[in-house]
Amino acid sequence: AQSVTQLGSHVSVSEGALVLLRCNYSSSVPPYLFWYVQYPNQGLQLLLKYTTGATLVKGINGFEAEFKKSETSFHLTKPSAHMSDAAEYFCAVSDREDTGNQFYFGTGTSLTVIP
């Protein structure tokens, strides 16, 4: 079974500061890992994903995440926050053996960017 824990339901950073959103996963099989962003009154947009290969994954809008198997983590970072980054962020895991791509989501982290 898969599950995701996102530490910190709310994170505030100053504009230009480092963004760090934490995600830990539990999976009975090697997982696929995703970060999605949700802006108010909108659906989910994929930021980045890890499937195989390089453990440092780069996504859209300057975000990146590193898969650390030993720590069962997939933390999301961005070197310099922008006002437009304010949104809800969800970490998700899917089963490597599931070709239907069912996702298990964390409870989300709301990012506030302070001018």
Place this chain on the structure above:
Amino acid sequence: DAGVTQSPTHLIKTRGQQVTLRCSPKSGHDTVSWYQQALGQGPQFIFQYYEEEERQRGNFPDRFSGHQFPNYSSELNVNALLLGDSALYLCASSFLGTSGGEAFFGQGTRLTVV
């Protein structure tokens, strides 16, 4: 490409009523999944349809049912609505056959049960 489209965007229903939500998948996708996102929570998997059959199901009661049509579009039906069914319902489309593939989400239908 219009991406994933859902209708309606907002809906208000009375407890005990029935509701139908609709989803058109992204062009080229053959699999539709439905998620329920309660306020302040992450999306929870309801079920998934492929080739007009329910392929996987999450931990939701039988009041939640669905359908997929030959053109891959899908409906989510909820009977005997409860106040707790109030949520954002998200449709996601993907292509079956390759695990780790990206799912594209619609903007969702906001259901309010009063």
